Amino acid sequence: MLAEAYAFGVASVATGWVSIPKSLLSLLLAWAPIWLIIGIAISGPLSDRLGRKLMFYVTMALYGVGALGLAFSQGYGLILLFLAIMLLASGGEMNTILIASHELMPPRHRGKATMAAVSFVSIGGLVLAVAAFSSSYGSVPVQRAVVGGVGFVIVAVLFYVRGRTPESLRWLYGIDPARAVREAEHFYPDQAAARIGAIEAELRTSTTATSSWRQVMGLPRMGLKLACSTMMSFGNAAGYGMITYVVGPYFFKNLTDQILLAAGLAAVISGAIFLSGDRFSRRRTLLLGYVACSGISLIIVLTRGWWHSDALRFLALVFVLNFFINIAYITEDTFKAEIWPTAVRGSMTALVRFISIGCYVVTIFVTQNLTIGEYLGFNLAVWLVGLAGAGLWSAFGIETGGGAALGIASGETIADRS
Template identity: 25%
Template sequence: MSNILNSLPRESLTERLDRLPFTRRHRSLLAGSGVGWALDAFDVGLISFVIAQLSVTWKADAASLSWVAAAGFAGMAVGAALGGILADKLGRKQVFVLTLLLYGVATGASALAWSVGILLLLRFIVGLGLGAELPVVATLVSEFAPRRIRGRVVVLLEGFWAIGWLGAAVVGYLVIPASPDGWRLALLIGMLPAVWAVFVRLRMPESVRFLQSKGRHAEAESIVVQFEASAGIVSDVSGAVGAVDPTQGSLHAVVPEQRSRLADLFSGEWRRRSILIWLVWFLVNFSYYGAFIWLPTLLVGAGFPLVKSFEFTLIITLAQLPGYAASAYLVEKWGRRITLSTFLIGSAVSAVAFGFGAVNGSEAQIIGFGMLLSFFNLGAWGALYAITPELYPTRLRGSGTGAAAGFGRIASIAAPLLVPPLLGLGGPILLFVVFGIVFVLAAGVAFALPELGGKKLPE
């Protein structure tokens, strides 16, 4: 009998999750993860406004301030890689909470900085928490989302980034210009994630796939039953490992604990996927952070007053919301690969148009092309976060997503540092033409990725 049981499919719990409708429990998970995601975006977006004010109040030069941005991204690179590894060892939920606390407290401490050097150090610590949190949450939500709408749910999660960045733009516009120390108050507001972490810890479930991979079958069963109950499904199960579920006709199989190594990302069938997705992450990070971290400062350099540049940035940020909405629809309609490539091509065209508009255009052209860049670029981010966790099995999903994000952060370190010399060589036109070329390269690499929409996550 035991041989028969062991020969049956091992994925009954995940199959039951995959065929559920989108329930109240899914909405709660998405909202809880999404608010944390929005607070991350708030922190990252806020530093662009802080840099713009410090260039005026501290009289700091662009090169010094570029290192402040780069330090945060250096922390994100390290944090993303470590966070993914820890998520595969300790659990998605635990790492999510710890990272929220780390970067929330460090952001508040940044408000007390008295020099560029101290701010640089604190931004590195902020980056550690921020970098670890994003891929871990994307992995968690991907593992719970029903299969037929998994991509759409992950893009909706990424859509909270627009809400957070918009919040940063509002604070940047209303709070930072109000006084020379407005940036300090803005960073204190960034401590909110530390408070949110306590709430998250009490309410969020751990990944069923992670629990199964660690042999914690009773906990995994309990969570699945809760999600089924939310859909009005009553499961008649004994709770014993290996028991047949009469209502589902499947087996609660014994899944041995699976150990992962980072080197496994480049073994067998995962090698090609890892190389391609790492390249896409690198190229997208380079153009996105190179453009948007410096956007308020670039507008100030173009002759606009500080408040006016913040106002333009706020309006441009609004276009992120429809960009995510379009991407959320298209990832299931067109597929992940086509959606990602299309939005990256749109980003390339918009970047070049914005570069020419920033030099020769009217205010309407600057805002219009900036909104197009925002629309396409953030839609691409949504599709990228949807496709990345789908590429790897459970034992490597956190590590694979985190490693790709961590490698991408290397580009986000380099981009802010390269902006000042590129501006010196050819102004905004050269800068945004470079960004456009990089977006085109990213689109080409993205098109070579496998299409996994609607398919079961690899186990």
């Protein structure tokens, strides 16, 4: 998670590394989500077919190549090339983390464990901001080397951690039960029988087979799940990017590092909500987050004359908005990975992320010629789309939080009740 946020933010910082025509600024900003969704599209289905752990190693290797190359990039072309490699890897990395977190953790901890993992996105943004800000008074090669070097250090830490992380037992049991038992005995010698027993008990209450797309799409609420999760995910992707990564660098280019720092600090602080991940209602938390983001976006529209010429006021609004964006973000990311059956969890989570981030890419080009008033109005509309998704799920969806078993959240068990 930390790696994806770091790589995504580097695209914004990189606008100051080379001299480029203003007409190409949107291309550089779109470069990040474009390669993220390519990584997502590749890794999702592969994680369902080859396993969660193997994808971790593939994405880490690619991320390391990108980070190292970025540190030595001199021209615009090389910067784009190594950013693409980093983003391809980080898009796949995050998708795999989302699904693995739910599958590896027991019901009483999976909500807060997944939210905590998503919260590392905020830490990744903060790390980038600190790295960029601390080197901003040096030469461009110095800042480039610092940003690339920190990214490589992140990879080294992740490699160490991944080597001590087991394969998802839920996924592995569906592929090879005997191998799942061996994996459990290796990583959980004192809990192996209990963990395998819990999986077997849940399978005995399974609603139906879920090994094919036709079977999966026949489960209850699949259309509602896809619509609501995509709408909320789009609100997050486009809403967060429009203010923090587009409005900021475009209209306050000299404040790019400070904007990233303010957004990162707000997100880290609000990330403490992960502690309630298995206690509070997921539906209500989602609704709260999107109501707040829509309300603050409306305030930003109505007060643009107050903040547009004052950098400190703009930074304050960025901080408050990102505080609530992060609440919506970590809750929605947790939600969109828990609602799908295990056999297709990677693919369906990737589909939601691919559509939502792909739509965000479109908004970058659609909005590049809008006036500031039109642009902010569009941002408000984006958050209203997310609010509509949260409202629909609150009214017609099931409760997936509060310590609910993953099988209930995904619809794989017969206990799927409102």
